[in-house]
Amino acid sequence: MARVFNFSAGPAMLPESVLCQAQDEMLDWQGSGMCVAEMSHRGKEYMSIAAQAESDLRELLKVPANYKVLFLQGGASSQFAAVPMNLLRGGGAADYLNTGSWSKKAISEARRYCTVNVAASTEDSKFTRAPSQDELKLADGAAYVHYTPNETIEGVEFPYVPETAGIPLVADMSSTLLSRPIDVSRFGLIYAGAQKNIGPAGLTIVIVREDLLGQPIAGTPTMFDYKIHADNDSMYNTPATYAWYLAGLVFKWLKDLGGLDAMAVINARKAKLLYDTIDASSFYANPVQPDSRSWMNVPFTLASSDLDETFLKEAKAANLTTLKGHRSVGGMRASIYNAMPEEGVQALVAFMQEFERRHA
Amino acid sequence: MARVFNFSAGPAMLPESVLCQAQDEMLDWQGSGMCVAEMSHRGKEYMSIAAQAESDLRELLKVPANYKVLFLQGGASSQFAAVPMNLLRGGGAADYLNTGSWSKKAISEARRYCTVNVAASTEDSKFTRAPSQDELKLADGAAYVHYTPNETIEGVEFPYVPETAGIPLVADMSSTLLSRPIDVSRFGLIYAGAQKNIGPAGLTIVIVREDLLGQPIAGTPTMFDYKIHADNDSMYNTPATYAWYLAGLVFKWLKDLGGLDAMAVINARKAKLLYDTIDASSFYANPVQPDSRSWMNVPFTLASSDLDETFLKEAKAANLTTLKGHRSVGGMRASIYNAMPEEGVQALVAFMQEFERRHA
Known part of the structure; x- marks a missing residue:
């Protein structure tokens, strides 16, 4: 059968040239005699693949030097907990914009760790629009502002980046990252499951400003502590090596384009x-x-x-x-x-x- | 270059026939017109791949019906926290056997959540042996007993399964699962990172007795709650779909063998x-x-x-x-x-x- 046009919300299509290259390299990556999935993540070959992917992603997104780029596991759903665990930093409340199914999930998980101030909600209009900047009622003393720039289920995308008066802005960019340029410096933390625009499911990208790291709340699992991953170049434990490699091929494809x-x-x-x-x-x-x-x-x-x-x-x-x-x-x-x-x-x-x- | 014999401790070699099949199916899985990595995890095709893999794994390990088999992310390192979070069940202490580098890591993480009773340690002998059953000093009221049947770094493997007098036995089988038959009914919970005997890194198998589920401690991230995954057939969020598929090919290879x-x-x-x-x-x-x-x-x-x-x-x-x-x-x-x-x-x-x- 011919390749189909697959309109899945995720996992979703991968560039055909990426799949062809992965296919070519399946039994022997560039003369190594191994599939990338077989390589030790501590070996020279894999380290170079991983570093190149990070470097290409940084270049694509123009990530400033004071941001860490992490290649994690667990999907955006894990970040729903990891974000408050890492970013409350002694605060007890955070602002969340309620704009659709995914922001609702993020809010529900955050409530397990802090007081959530719903700074805007479009639920009344059945999540058919993004709230305007003027509608946002940010709380005093909120540790961060969380929003979902693109709601995958409702098909709603913010036409602007919210102003937060210096409060770190956190964005679940799962279904929009890499679809257009963004100004990373506007954000404290960006996260995205890979299975839309990045690569196969099982990889999660986190881009985080360094000064926000290092104050996880008590009880944070080590694997949810961003600083641990930042300090270990995302190799504190074995990362999702093959997914990371495929993401790297996607980054190259984007650069070529x-x-x-x-x-x-x-x-x-x-x-x-x-x-x-x-x-x-x-x-x-x-x-x-x-x-x-x-x-x-x-x-x-x-x-x-x-x-x-x-x-x-x-x-x-x-x-x-x-x-x-x-x-x-x-x-x-x-x-x-x-x-x-x-x-x-x-x-x-x-x-x-x-x-x-x-x-x- | 020819394929090499790769003695990596993990990620490690995959069967060549598995890689060949994945290569053949890279652009078109069985007439679907898609790579498995491109399939919606909610679609009929992928659901059948996932279910078949679970069924084959159950058959290989003769998993009793009262055990759930979960296909998760995050590696064994995530389970180091998830195990106490899920299995303390109101208890404040657990037994751990200290037999090498990986059990030490498990102990260190568990100490964040409970009192760890080191029921045996072979550190004095530089981790060059498994302790005997007679050496184990199990604590009264321990919620579970954790051990590492095979220490990947030291090359030490238990020649027996510890008796725990009814206390749930938890085993980090990352580097031994599927290497030989085991009696799953002897265990309360088994976990294993995939990247040794199962498939690519980024997939983690958990096999858990149903009656142990459902009492996570306060603050447990939803993604660390085994019952959530058990109730959703490991599809509460998007699983590592391609890694799960490759694991399924490995299970078929084992069955054929x-x-x-x-x-x-x-x-x-x-x-x-x-x-x-x-x-x-x-x-x-x-x-x-x-x-x-x-x-x-x-x-x-x-x-x-x-x-x-x-x-x-x-x-x-x-x-x-x-x-x-x-x-x-x-x-x-x-x-x-x-x-x-x-x-x-x-x-x-x-x-x-x-x-x-x-x-x-």
């Missing part, structure tokens, strides 16, 4: 094509306020949910897979991360228009 | 060949008491440490790699996990004898 400026142009074009198609139709609908629409995750509904199963079946027959919306939202969702080629979005749009002609 | 009974025969033969070679020589030495010698990790020294560099260099030229001993022990270490072919050990032994002839 022109970096995040180039990627942003492509991503904007992909998202525009899909939203324009939805907006031009009375058959498809996306509920998100235009200025808050995600470049990465595009939920949409059909004129009748009775057609959902047919849509999914016919789409799959056209090699367009994993379009079913999250159960909490319904309808469809097209996740169009970096590795989704423009041809994939073009094929989806053509299919949608053809489907509408036949079923409207 | 005849399961753990067959594997044990091969492993015993490999270990015997290497220890016999060492013992027959006055040039090589292994410090471990014969009844406590590991089947998986064989440290050995040369007559003079001045020859270490030459040995490593010449071994590498003969395609025998990653033989350097852990810095805490010195000398050499040959890790001969399941995926190390007998020909690899034969080649190592031939090289050692030839090296001795030239340098003794």
Whole structure:
């Protein structure tokens, strides 16, 4: 069977050239006689792979020198606890923006460790928009401000970076990191599960300003202490070596493509094509306020949910897979991360228009 | 370059047939048009891969029905905290056997959560033997007994499973799981990082008796609560999907080979060949008491440490790699996990004898 256009929200598509290189190197990485997955993480070969990946990621994101870049395990869900454990630093409260399913999860976990001040919530509007800067009610003495720049399930993306008057800003960038340039210096800590724009599931990237490290609360597991990982170049214990290597191949692919400026142009074009198609139709609908629409995750509904199963079946027959919306939202969702080629979005749009002609 | 015989302590060799299958399926798993790393973990295809891997692992280890098998992240080092967090269950103390570098690490982390009773220690004898059953001084009211059946660094393996008079026995089996049959019913909880006998680093297996679940201590991160993972078939969050798939291929390979009974025969033969070679020589030495010698990790020294560099260099030229001993022990270490072919050990032994002839 041919490769499909896979619109999964994550784990998601990987660049085909990355998979081809991994395939070529599977039994013998560059004359080493080993698969990268077989290499000691303390050996010269693997250390060079790991360091190169970090260096390329730093270059792509222009990470300032006073930030550590960590390659961890456990997913964003582990960071939901690790963030308060590391960043409360004697404080008892933190600000959280409640903008969708993932920020709700982050809030729920943080409540186990501190008082959460919900500094803004868009739950009333069913999470169909990002709150404006003016809506944010930051608490006095909050240790940090946490938000989710892109809500994977609702397809809501902040069009701006919140101002926090010097309070460290923490962002769960799982479904947006590397989709466009960001100014890392605006953030205290950024984290992201790899399985959208970075690499395979099982790897988690944390980018953290050095001065925030080293004051974990009592009871923090050593493996949740960012400073331990920072001091050990993410090799306090055996990291997810193969996932790290694949992420490195993705970083190279991004650099070859022109970096995040180039990627942003492509991503904007992909998202525009899909939203324009939805907006031009009375058959498809996306509920998100235009200025808050995600470049990465595009939920949409059909004129009748009775057609959902047919849509999914016919789409799959056209090699367009994993379009079913999250159960909490319904309808469809097209996740169009970096590795989704423009041809994939073009094929989806053509299919949608053809489907509408036949079923409207 | 030809494939090498890689004696790394972990990440370690994978069976060549497993790598070949992963290579074949890299761009298209069985007609799906996707790499397994690209699949949604909630999709039918991936769910079947995950379930089959669990079922094969259960079959290999004859896991009783009242045990959960979890596919987690974070390595054994995460379990060092998760074990006390989940298993103290209102108790304030646990028994630990101190038998080498890894049990020391487990003890050190457990001390953050409870009183550790060191029920036996072989530190006086420089960790060159397993303690006998008679030496174990179990504390009254200990919530569990923790030990490390195989110490990867020192090359010490317990020749028996400790009796604990009904107290749940917890074992860090990272470097021994799947090397031979075990009676899972003797254990309350077994955990193992994957990167020795199971698959790539970044996957951690936990096998736990159901009645021990559900009473985590306050402050336990949700991601460290075994019951959460048990209730969600290890898919509370996105698991390390590709590593899980590769582990499944390893389980199939083990089954095709005849399961753990067959594997044990091969492993015993490999270990015997290497220890016999060492013992027959006055040039090589292994410090471990014969009844406590590991089947998986064989440290050995040369007559003079001045020859270490030459040995490593010449071994590498003969395609025998990653033989350097852990810095805490010195000398050499040959890790001969399941995926190390007998020909690899034969080649190592031939090289050692030839090296001795030239340098003794």
